[in-house]
Amino acid sequence: xxxxxxxxxxxxxxxxxxxxxxxxxxxxxxxxxxxxxxxxxxxxxxxxxxxxxxxxxxxxxxxxxxxxxxxxxxxxxxxxxxxxxxxxxxxxxxxxxxxxxxxxxxxxxxxxxxxxxxxxxxxxxxxxxxxxxxxxxxxxxxxxxxxxxxxxxxxxxxxxxxxxxxxxxxxxxxxxxxxxxxxxxxxxxxxxxxxxxxxxxxxxxxxxxxxxxxxxxxxxxxxxxxxxxxxxxxxxxxxxxxxxxxxxxxxxxxxxxxxxxxxxxxxxxxxxxxxxxxxxxxxxxxxxxxxxxxxxxxxxxxxxxxxxxxxxxxxxxxxxxxxxxxxxxxxxxxxxxxxxxxxxxxxxxxxxxxxxxxxxxxxxxxxxxxxxxxxxxxxxxxxxxxxxxxxxxxxxxxxxxxxxxxxxxxxxxxxxxxxx
RNA sequence: GUGGGUGUAGCUCAGUUGGUUAGAGCGCAGGAUUGUGGCUCCUGAGGCCGAGGGUUCGACCCCCUCUACUCACCCCA
Numbered sequence: 001x002x003x004x005x006x007x008x009x010x011x012x013x014x015x016x017x018x019x020x021x022x023x024x025x026x027x028x029x030x031x032x033x034x035x036x037x038x039x040x041x042x043x044x045x046x047x048x049x050x051x052x053x054x055x056x057x058x059x060x061x062x063x064x065x066x067x068x069x070x071x072x073x074x075x076x077x078x079x080x081x082x083x084x085x086x087x088x089x090x091x092x093x094x095x096x097x098x099x100x101x102x103x104x105x106x107x108x109x110x111x112x113x114x115x116x117x118x119x120x121x122x123x124x125x126x127x128x129x130x131x132x133x134x135x136x137x138x139x140x141x142x143x144x145x146x147x148x149x150x151x152x153x154x155x156x157x158x159x160x161x162x163x164x165x166x167x168x169x170x171x172x173x174x175x176x177x178x179x180x181x182x183x184x185x186x187x188x189x190x191x192x193x194x195x196x197x198x199x200x201x202x203x204x205x206x207x208x209x210x211x212x213x214x215x216x217x218x219x220x221x222x223x224x225x226x227x228x229x230x231x232x233x234x235x236x237x238x239x240x241x242x243x244x245x246x247x248x249x250x251x252x253x254x255x256x257x258x259x260x261x262x263x264x265x266x267x268x269x270x271x272x273x274x275x276x277x278x279x280x281x282x283x284x285x286x287x288x289x290x291x292x293x294x295x296x297x298x299x300x301x302x303x304x305x306x307x308x309x310x311x312x313x314x315x316x317x318x319x320x321x322x323x324x325x326x327x328x329x330x331x332x333x334x335x336x337x338x339x340x341x342x343x344x345x346x347x348x349x350x351x352x353x354x355x356x357x358x359x360x361x362x363x364x365x366x367x368x369x370x371x372x373x374x375x376x377x378x379x380x381x382x383x384x385x386x387x388x389x390x391x392x393x394x395x396x397x398x399x400x401x402x403x404x405x406x407x408x409x410x411x412x413x414x415x416x417x418x419x420x
Numbered sequence: 421g422u423g424g425g426u427g428u429a430g431c432u433c434a435g436u437u438g439g440u441u442a443g444a445g446c447g448c449a450g451g452a453u454u455g456u457g458g459c460u461c462c463u464g465a466g467g468c469c470g471a472g473g474g475u476u477c478g479a480c481c482c483c484c485u486c487u488a489c490u491c492a493c494c495c496c497a
Contacts, residue, residue: 010488062495066421084497113497118421120491129497196494212494261496271497282497309497334455367450369457384455398457 011125058263
């Protein structure tokens with residue numbers, strides 16, 4: 001291109017029509033479902049102090065180490081575009097003392113997240129999440145209810161292939177001992193581990209369980225599963241959850257390798273995995289984080305949350321075009337006098353409701369009808385010199401091709417009567 | 421950060437061993453006897469063939485560099 005075109009930043013994808021209509025349909029369904037379950041929306045800052053994420057997600061995670069959009073502002077504060085929203089929700093929960101409004105808080109959000117990764121199918125630098133968090137409820141009943149709600153969401157969207165994978169990561173009482181145990185195990189086998197996993201032994205040994213390197217998978221096949229190391233409380237929580245899921249008939253599989261890349265999870269973690277998403281196959285994920293509120297300076301509060309990848313979700317939904325909302329009628333003037341006559345009527349009609357279109361370019365009747373058809377209008381109101389003389393507009397039903405005459409004096413009124 | 425693939429019209433793509441005016445479908449605009457849409461037909465607009473350099477009498481085509489997009493690794497939503 002000879003002219004310099006300014007384009008979007010790499011990995012920042014924009015949603016154009018008709019895709020934007022499809023997005024809104026899905027988003028509305030999400031909102032309705034969540035609000036039906038008692039969730040309220042939070043609209044949060046996209047930019048946060050960097051330390052929020054370093055402290056919540058974990059300093060040694062990939063997200064914090066190399067995937068954040070971090071920069072200094074004009075007063076040299078380190079700011080970061082949020083890579084996920086849970087940290088921000090917790091920050092807001094503490095900042096505004098939302099816990100004092102009611103004992104249990106259910107909050108949801110919809111919006112963009114930012115990670116500086118190499119873009120690929122299902123992974124973008126700016127991507128969108130639909131997410132929710134529940135504060136103040138530590139019972140496994142909450143875990144179960146939320147998972148069932150998520151499954152219901154997929155169901156209403158006719159998504160079949162989302163499989164629920166579940167695990168428990170234990171809590172502060174039992175995880176440290178397991179971590180040490182696993183460290184020893186990995187240390188003994190470090191020869192057969194990949195470079196990353198060798199590094200993980202000291203930093204974040206659980207992650208080695210999740211490594212996709214075939215050698216590592218091999219080396220880790222008979223690693224001690226965390227399920228055997230859970231304390232009584234965690235074991236009861238997990239088996240309680242599984243029991244409730246069994247009762248409600250929600251299919252799931254326990255996956256002892258499911259570890260997640262964020263440090264704040266305790267007890268339940270889960271992912272909904274979908275087959276045809278390519279390599280990025282998690283469409284939704286989340287879990288319990290009973291320590292995070294306190295770690296970020298609040299009162300000790302149990303919490304459970306999840307996030308759905310919007311783009312990935314839309315990939316699963318197929319591409320039936322959402323019905324575009326279209327104007328009800330086209331005003332079709334022939335000649336300048338007619339255009340001049342119709343303009344105030346058009347404006348007046350649309351003041352009450354968005355019902356008519358009017359082209360200003362004085363095109364031929366044929367091309368105006370063609371346009372009206374493309375716009376999907378139900379009626380075309382044709383007004384040319386003849387109609388002006390006779391004081392009647394020609395009203396053409398675009399579906400049935402029936403044409404009737406309407407006195408110009410009661411054009412607006414007649415049109416409103418035709419509205420469904 | 422590391423690999424592979426691909427950049428030709430608004431979109432999806434053809435383009436013969438390098439040869440003169442670069443094509444199709446869709447979309448867009450106009451038309452097919454007076455002022456009537458969808459189907460069909462005709463016509464038209466729209467491309468420095470991603471950018472720069474090189475080889476050659478001659479490059480969309482071959483070589484190099486860059487860049488963008490894309491898929492995968494990695495990581496995750």
